[in-house]
Amino acid sequence: MKIILIIMVGFSSLSFLTSVTNVRENFHSSINNEDGLRKLVVSKAFPDSYVTRGYKGVAKSMLAEFAFFPTTKLQYFNSGTTIIDKCIGASANNVELRYMRLLVQINAPSLLGYSSNISTDLSYLKQYLPKSSISKAWKGKFIDNLLAGKYLSESQRDMLKVLKASFK
Numbered sequence: 001m002k003i004i005l006i007i008m009v010g011f012s013s014l015s016f017l018t019s020v021t022n023v024r025e026n027f028h029s030s031i032n033n034e035d036g037l038r039k040l041v042v043s044k045a046f047p048d049s050y051v052t053r054g055y056k057g058v059a060k061s062m063l064a065e066f067a068f069f070p071t072t073k074l075q076y077f078n079s080g081t082t083i084i085d086k087c088i089g090a091s092a093n094n095v096e097l098r099y100m101r102l103l104v105q106i107n108a109p110s111l112l113g114y115s116s117n118i119s120t121d122l123s124y125l126k127q128y129l130p131k132s133s134i135s136k137a138w139k140g141k142f143i144d145n146l147l148a149g150k151y152l153s154e155s156q157r158d159m160l161k162v163l164k165a166s167f168k
Contacts, residue, residue: 020051024096027055028141034066050091054100057083061104074112080104081114095128099142106149106156115151122156126163136167143167 023046030036037059046052061080064073081104088097102121108114129139143164147157 020049020096022046023052023055024138027059028145030059031062031145034063037063037066050087050094051096054084054087054094054097057081057087058100058104061108077108077112077114093128095125095132096134098124099129099146103145103149106146106152108151110151118156122159126159129163130166139167140164 023040026036026040026043026046030040040059041056041063043056057080059080060083061077063080064076067073067076081101084097084101084104088094088101091097098121101117102125105115105118105121125142129142132139134142143160146152147160147164152160
């Protein structure tokens with residue numbers, strides 16, 4: 001009986017890791033694609049988790065880039081960032097959620113007022129991303145995406161470059 005339970009737990013853990021990888025891949029392949037972002041936001045293909053919700057929140061906030069009317073842009077952005085912040089509130093130690101919020105913050109214009117956690121999230125990534133179970137390839141992809149941020153300071157950029165070098 002114990003063996004069956006251990007096998008079931010093992011398969012459910014493997015299934016969760018696979019689903020996290022799938023939502024991660026889906027998001028990153030859709031970053032500059034409105035249709036792909038829209039599909040991710042409404043997708044039921046991934047199990048409900050804070051990581052899945054976080055990626056959906058980032059995708060929703062990124063849809064602001066494709067909206068025409070300023071009010072629609074603001075609605076997408078605020079709705080997406082609310083989702084991300086709720087996920088972090090419930091799972092504050094999740095390094096991938098911190099990456100997601102930082103990705104939005106460093107690409108958001110300052111007039112939106114969504115930049116108060118940049119230093120905290122950068123410090124958190126610096127400390128915990130190297131220790132996380134996320135593959136080196138994904139860690140590098142995360143850092144590359146952050147380095148492409150529109151509103152990243154030189155000191156922040158330098159810190160991310162040092163962090164990326166530690167993954168090699």
